[in-house]
Amino acid sequence: MLILSVALCLGMPATAATVKVAAASNFVAPLNALAADFAKRSGHQLQISSGATGKLFAQISHGAPFEVFLAADDEAPGKLAAEGLARKDTLFTYATGRLVLWSSTGNTPNENTLKTSDLNKLALANPKVAPYGRAAVEYLQAQGLYNGLKSKLVYGENIAQALQFVATGNAEYGLIAASLVMLDGQFTLGQGWLVPAQYHQPIRQDAVLLNLGQGNAAATAFLHYLKSAPAQQIIRRYGYQ
Amino acid sequence: MLNADDLAAIYLTIKLAATTTVILLLLATPLAWWLARNQGWWAKVIGAVVTLPLVLPPTVIGFYLLITLGPNGGLGQFTQALGLGFLPFTFWGLVLASIIYSLPFAVQPLQQAFAVIGARPLEVAATLRASPRDTFFSVVLPLARPGIITAAVMSFAHTVGEFGVVLMIGGNIPHETRVVSVQIYDHVEALQYTQAHALALTMLVFSFIVLLALHVLNKPVRTI
Numbered sequence: 001m002l003i004l005s006v007a008l009c010l011g012m013p014a015t016a017a018t019v020k021v022a023a024a025s026n027f028v029a030p031l032n033a034l035a036a037d038f039a040k041r042s043g044h045q046l047q048i049s050s051g052a053t054g055k056l057f058a059q060i061s062h063g064a065p066f067e068v069f070l071a072a073d074d075e076a077p078g079k080l081a082a083e084g085l086a087r088k089d090t091l092f093t094y095a096t097g098r099l100v101l102w103s104s105t106g107n108t109p110n111e112n113t114l115k116t117s118d119l120n121k122l123a124l125a126n127p128k129v130a131p132y133g134r135a136a137v138e139y140l141q142a143q144g145l146y147n148g149l150k151s152k153l154v155y156g157e158n159i160a161q162a163l164q165f166v167a168t169g170n171a172e173y174g175l176i177a178a179s180l181v182m183l184d185g186q187f188t189l190g191q192g193w194l195v196p197a198q199y200h201q202p203i204r205q206d207a208v209l210l211n212l213g214q215g216n217a218a219a220t221a222f223l224h225y226l227k228s229a230p231a232q233q234i235i236r237r238y239g240y241q
Numbered sequence: 242m243l244n245a246d247d248l249a250a251i252y253l254t255i256k257l258a259a260t261t262t263v264i265l266l267l268l269a270t271p272l273a274w275w276l277a278r279n280q281g282w283w284a285k286v287i288g289a290v291v292t293l294p295l296v297l298p299p300t301v302i303g304f305y306l307l308i309t310l311g312p313n314g315g316l317g318q319f320t321q322a323l324g325l326g327f328l329p330f331t332f333w334g335l336v337l338a339s340i341i342y343s344l345p346f347a348v349q350p351l352q353q354a355f356a357v358i359g360a361r362p363l364e365v366a367a368t369l370r371a372s373p374r375d376t377f378f379s380v381v382l383p384l385a386r387p388g389i390i391t392a393a394v395m396s397f398a399h400t401v402g403e404f405g406v407v408l409m410i411g412g413n414i415p416h417e418t419r420v421v422s423v424q425i426y427d428h429v430e431a432l433q434y435t436q437a438h439a440l441a442l443t444m445l446v447f448s449f450i451v452l453l454a455l456h457v458l459n460k461p462v463r464t465i
Contacts, residue, residue, distance in 0.1 A: 054430030079432070121330065126413055129430035154330045154412030157426065164304075165412070170311040170329045 016043035017218035020065060022056045023048055024072030024205065026132070026159055026177045027095065030238040031070065037234060038225050044218035052158050054129055060085060060210060067213025068222060070094060070205065073131040077208035090209035094226045096241040097203035098178040099135050102192035104167045109193045113173065114145050119152060121171035123162040126155040131203050133159075136175035138200035166190070177203075178239030197241065205240075242439035249416050250424040251443070257332070257420060258400040261339040265347040265396045266389070268340070273351035273392075274381075295345045303409025306338050310410070330412035335420070338410055339400045346395040354388020355381065387459045394455045398448060 023031050028050045035046040049056075049066065057076040060066055061083070069086065071077045074093065081088040101109045114122070125133035133155065140146040154170075156162035159177045166174035167190070181189040207226060213219035225231050243251075276288055294302060309316045310328045317327050328334030358381060366376040382389070404422040411418035413427075421444060428437035 052430055054432060057432060058429060076432070120327075121412075123412075126427065126430075128427055154414060157408055157413065157423075157430070161409075164307070165329075168307045168311050169313040170307060170327065 015217070016045070017216060018045045018047050019213070019216060019219045019222050020047045020067045021049070021070060021222070022060065022064070022066040022068070023050050023070040024053045024056070025050050026072055026097070026179055027070055027205065030095075030179065030235050030240070033234050033238075034226070034231055037230065038222060041230075042218070042221055042225070044221060046222065052129075065212055067210055067216055067219040068207065069210055070207050072097075072205055074204040074206040077206040080210070081208060084211075086208040086210045087214065090223060091206055092223075092227065093204045094207040095205045095235050097132060097135075097205060098197065098239055098241055099132060099139060099175055099195040099200060099203070100178040100181065100192040100239075101195055102163070102166060102174050102176050102181055102190055103172065104169070104190040105172075106191070108191040109173060111193060113193070114140075114143070114149065117172075119172045121154050121165070121173075122149055122152050123154050123156060123165035123171035123174035123176075125159040125162045125176070126157055130158055131205075132175070132177050133162075135200035135203050139175065139195050142199045182239035184237050202241075242436075243443070244436070246415060246419075247421075247424060247436070247440050250419055250421045250440075253332075253416065253418075254401055254420040254422075257335055257339060258397045260336050261343060261400045262347075262393055262396045264336070265340055265343060266393060269344065269347035269351055269392060269396075270389075273348045274355055274377075276348065277352045277355035291348050292345050294342050299342065299403070299405025300409055302342060303338070303406040306334075306341070306406070306410050310334060310337075329410045330414060330418060332417060334410055335407055335418055338406045339403060342403055342406050343396045343399045346399045347392040350388045350391035350395065351385065354385035354391075357388075358384050390459055391455065394451060398451045401444075402448065 021031070028048070031046070031048055031050075035048065039045055051059075053072040053076050056064075056066075056069065056071070057080065060069060060080060069077055069080065077086060077091055080086040081091055101113060103109050113119075124136040127133035127137045137146065140149060154165055156165055159180065162171075162174045163176050163180055165171040166176075175195070178192075178194060181187055181192060207223060209219060209223055272287075272291070276284055276291070307329055308314050310320070311317045312321070312327060320326065320328055325333075328337060362380050362384065363376055366380050371379065402422065403420070404426070407418065407420050408423055408426070411420070411423060413419050413423055419427075421440060425437055425440050425444070428434070428440065
């Protein structure tokens with residue numbers, strides 16, 4: 001183990017450092033891929049802590065030692081910047097989410113599914129706290145489906161729980177994040193229909209450099225890398241725009 | 242400070258806790274009596290099963306309930322056949338979950354209270370020709386009063402404080418399954434800290450009063 005660590009260190013640039021990243025749960029899969037690619041290019045390692053955006057926000061507000069924050073919305077990073085806990089000039093949208101109407105069984109949903117089928121439950125993330133939940137409600141309202149389906153809606157505390165409601169068969173369909181079930185344009189889990197992005201406000205996920213990351217060149221390098229073409233290509237593979 | 246949704250969540254929580262407590266006392270009393278009077282292999286197995294919710298993370302219980310109560314689960318098919326539909330995302334689903342989750346908090350104080358009584362008062366009652374049923378209601382239950390109070394209060398309080406299970410199988414539906422603990426979590430996640438504080442403080446004061454009342458009301462068991 002020691003020999004392996006030494007060997008790994010020797011292969012890296014002398015300045016290799018670790019970046020402590022707080023990331024929204026829905027971004028963990030692409031972030032792992034990004035971390036591997038970033039390590040290969042720069043030698044810097046990511047130490048990833050994932051959770052719900054609101055929870056991470058609360059932790060950061062109370063001194064959690066994170067250096068970069070990748071939120072699931074564009075509110076929490078802005079708030080941190082306004083409170084002086086993050087660098088405002090580093091705010092940017094690293095990914096834009098896509099909504100998918102999803103089913104875990106054999107039947108493939110399409111744009112008419114919610115209008116015609118007599119479904120039992122439709123799962124979504126809590127619109128009060130989750131951007132994907134808000135987008136789902138906006139889509140239902142834009143299609144005039146919201147009032148008719150209101151009694152059929154069940155809310156997960158986040159998008160992963162909405163998926164779980166569908167995966168366990170308790171809800172027939174769910175409006176969830178494409179990133180959870182898609183890779184390279186294919187469904188890796190269940191079947192779904194990508195909701196056209198014009199039916200809801202863009203689901204912008206913002207990144208920001210936290211105050212604690214200011215002295216860490218690797219943290220700045222990672223944010224810079226996130227904007228690069230190779231990184232954006234990896235992000236798009238996971239069903240983000 | 243508390244808005245209409247908060248009040249609805251409080252009302253729902255009290256309704257859930259009260260319903261659960263009544264059902265639990267009816268279920269746990271005979272179960273605890275049986276456990277207190279039996280030392281056999283089966284009693285040990287049942288005792289362990291009853292204690293399981295104490296050690297399992299609520300998400301484990303919630304996840305298994307979601308599976309078994311759903312359309313693909315045995316219990317789900319059973320409730321569907323009875324014409325009750327599927328229980329996740331309903332009030333009665335929460336009641337069932339709460340009964341499982343709070344079961345040890347009802348059984349253990351009762352079992353202890355029954356065990357403390359011992360065999361002697363029962364033998365005395367028997368020599369006075371009291372039927373077993375009469376003995377149970379006229380001798381055992383009055384003697385076990387502190388245990389019954391503790392069981393009721395703990396079941397109620399523990400159900401009020403339930404979070405992980407209701408988060409898993411509740412579906413967070415306003416007025417139906419969104420209880421206080423979930424409402425507080427929502428406030429925190431939505432960064433509405435003032436509202437979270439107001440509701441959380443209400444919970445804190447409530448819990449303190451309940452436990453204080455329990456200590457004041459529950460005098461030690463008198464020995465005969």
